[in-house]
Amino acid sequence: MILEVNGEATEVPEGTTAEDLVTLLGHRSDRVAIEIDGRVCPRHARPTTALMPGQHIELVSFVGGG
Amino acid sequence: MRQSPLPSDCAERLAHARIGVAGCGGMGSHVATALARTGVGGIVIVDFDTVDGSNLFRQCYTPSHVGEKKTKALSDILLDIEPDLELEAFDGEITAENACRVFSGCDVVCECLDRPEMKAMLVESLLSVTPGSVVVSCSGMVGFGRSNSISTNKRMSRLYVCGDEESDASEGPGLTAARVMVCAGHVANMAIRLVLGYDKP
Numbered sequence: 001m002i003l004e005v006n007g008e009a010t011e012v013p014e015g016t017t018a019e020d021l022v023t024l025l026g027h028r029s030d031r032v033a034i035e036i037d038g039r040v041c042p043r044h045a046r047p048t049t050a051l052m053p054g055q056h057i058e059l060v061s062f063v064g065g066g
Numbered sequence: 067m068r069q070s071p072l073p074s075d076c077a078e079r080l081a082h083a084r085i086g087v088a089g090c091g092g093m094g095s096h097v098a099t100a101l102a103r104t105g106v107g108g109i110v111i112v113d114f115d116t117v118d119g120s121n122l123f124r125q126c127y128t129p130s131h132v133g134e135k136k137t138k139a140l141s142d143i144l145l146d147i148e149p150d151l152e153l154e155a156f157d158g159e160i161t162a163e164n165a166c167r168v169f170s171g172c173d174v175v176c177e178c179l180d181r182p183e184m185k186a187m188l189v190e191s192l193l194s195v196t197p198g199s200v201v202v203s204c205s206g207m208v209g210f211g212r213s214n215s216i217s218t219n220k221r222m223s224r225l226y227v228c229g230d231e232e233s234d235a236s237e238g239p240g241l242t243a244a245r246v247m248v249c250a251g252h253v254a255n256m257a258i259r260l261v262l263g264y265d266k267p
Contacts, residue, residue, distance in 0.1 A: 035193075
């Protein structure tokens with residue numbers, strides 16, 4: 001299925017969860033914040049949040065320094 | 067009392083605003099002083115740390131602050147800049163459990179923490195629990211890379227991220243005052259713009 005991730009069409013397997021997406025894109029789960037169709041998906045809900053075709057996902061992966 | 071250079075309606079809005087600053091290190095100390103100088107009436111600062119000699123290279127503290135809690139040192143600096151500032155200082159660590167309470171009533175929260183795990187935790191906590199909250203975060207300001215590679219981007223419906231989003235403090239050169247201040251300027255300016263009703267980065 002095709003999702004829009006950070007503005008780009010991204011193909012992922014059917015049944016991909018929010019947690020799977022973080023891993024597929026090579027990010028560390030504890031450094032990431034995710035918004036799905038305008039709503040933040042908390043980390044505890046990621047493993048059970050199945051993604052649907054066409055959803056708009058914003059994934060921000062933070063780097064250190066402040 | 068100093069005279070604001072801003073139009074009176076802008077100065078009025080800023081005077082009634084309350085902005086949170088999570089972390090009082092290189093980013094947070096410069097963000098908070100910029101907000102105070104611009105006339106933001108209420109600021110909430112949070113940090114658990116103590117000023118160390120190594121902090122003086124990029125944070126707004128002076129040798130006389132070494133050994134003081136950062137919240138105390140920064141409070142003194144901010145109240146020197148603006149004695150009428152409504153300042154709240156929380157000396158402690160931000161957690162998923164206390165984040166919303168600590169920053170309750172804030173129009174905008176500036177995320178200026180240093181560890182990426184803490185950044186993600188705070189952003190997620192504030193945005194998933196507190197309706198209407200807006201977060202301006204920083205990610206990527208290490209070293210002496212191009213100033214113009216640091217930008218402000220609206221990454222989520224209520225999240226702005228300032229930085230190059232690449233340079234990581236755990237790799238390569240360390241943090242330098244000049245580039246940290248470039249990024250801190252982005253964070254403070256975005257927070258001010260939001261208070262004044264401008265949502266474009």
